[in-house]
Amino acid sequence: MKQRKLITQYSYTDDFCTGLSRTFGYMNSFKWLWMTGLSGLIYISLQRRPAVLRGVSVGTCCDRWTVDYLAERGGSKDVKVHVSAEPQMDFLHKNFLYRTLPFDVFVRRAAEKKHADFFISEEEYYYLRSLGEDPRKEPADLQKQFPGLAEDFCIPQFFQPGQFFSCVFRISSCGLQLWTHYDVMDNLLVQVSGRKRVVLYSPQDAQYLYLSGDKSEVLDIDNPDLERFPDFVKARRYECVLDPGDLIFIPALWFHNTLALQFGVGVNVFWRHLPEESYDKRDPYGNKDLVAAARAMQATERALRALEDLPPDYRDFYARRMVLHIQSRAYSCPQEEAVQRDYSAQSL
Ligand SMILES: O=C(O)CCC(=O)C(=O)O
Numbered sequence: 001m002k003q004r005k006l007i008t009q010y011s012y013t014d015d016f017c018t019g020l021s022r023t024f025g026y027m028n029s030f031k032w033l034w035m036t037g038l039s040g041l042i043y044i045s046l047q048r049r050p051a052v053l054r055g056v057s058v059g060t061c062c063d064r065w066t067v068d069y070l071a072e073r074g075g076s077k078d079v080k081v082h083v084s085a086e087p088q089m090d091f092l093h094k095n096f097l098y099r100t101l102p103f104d105v106f107v108r109r110a111a112e113k114k115h116a117d118f119f120i121s122e123e124e125y126y127y128l129r130s131l132g133e134d135p136r137k138e139p140a141d142l143q144k145q146f147p148g149l150a151e152d153f154c155i156p157q158f159f160q161p162g163q164f165f166s167c168v169f170r171i172s173s174c175g176l177q178l179w180t181h182y183d184v185m186d187n188l189l190v191q192v193s194g195r196k197r198v199v200l201y202s203p204q205d206a207q208y209l210y211l212s213g214d215k216s217e218v219l220d221i222d223n224p225d226l227e228r229f230p231d232f233v234k235a236r237r238y239e240c241v242l243d244p245g246d247l248i249f250i251p252a253l254w255f256h257n258t259l260a261l262q263f264g265v266g267v268n269v270f271w272r273h274l275p276e277e278s279y280d281k282r283d284p285y286g287n288k289d290l291v292a293a294a295r296a297m298q299a300t301e302r303a304l305r306a307l308e309d310l311p312p313d314y315r316d317f318y319a320r321r322m323v324l325h326i327q328s329r330a331y332s333c334p335q336e337e338a339v340q341r342d343y344s345a346q347s348l
């Protein structure tokens, strides 16, 4: 297994400025800019690298959002939740059920380890990813679905208001692990309560992740089945633990896998890094491939169907030529270089 790397970590005022001054040598002017918040994340998002941010002000939620408070202020609005007998949720093989519960009942259940009332077993696991009013059309927005709680959460102003896409509640039972996937929007995931481990993989390691669409088939990333997934060891793993109040910036296309080390409440904000027309309009989740990418994937499918008209040895030859052509025309750096890239703090 490749060595594990820590994701670059900044504390909002001091370390971040030190990092910047090491890089640019203008400590004071950047300190001033950093205070505006926006320029801080512009700096990080221009790097297109994940980063953990500590000490960013996200409102009163970190002090207020106890289970009782959430249940009371969140009310009894119905929410659709994932329920699973196993802690590792598997979207590809659907080892969970979708069930609807009143929000207050759900929060109390997710916070307890053994359940008197349950769907599958008394030790089942719960996960909420909040949805929009019409989930097929509208992205989630905490402000609209949970206004009584949204007033405790202040979205860090790290992007322009017009770039905002969605604001999503993420609530997990202790031990719950979410499958490895990527999203197409830039993301700030705020850990409000509980601790969470986050593992990331670079988009440049996609070929080692055994993808099925936007998800990896490798469910157990800590003990992967290397007979089925021998190349998984080549994927470089970046890891951090979020404490309450910490944020992680997950750039679009970075794969992430999360493990709730405790019952945890989080909120994530997705925003558009690219012009609005680049994104699929019918995508309330922020995980549909960009319009141009989807077109390219369809064209690849057509090319592969055309190859089927050839005998196997010719098909093999032209498939290899196509791979080489794509690599030389479209990769931003040769694969070898990508493998050696170092996103760790030392590289700053
Ligand atoms: O709830 C989680 O930990 C997963 C978060 C996630 O996938 C996201 O913010 O995009």
Ligand SMILES: [Fe+2]
Pocket (backbone or CB within 6 Å): 181, 182, 183, 256
């Ligand atoms: Fe995600």
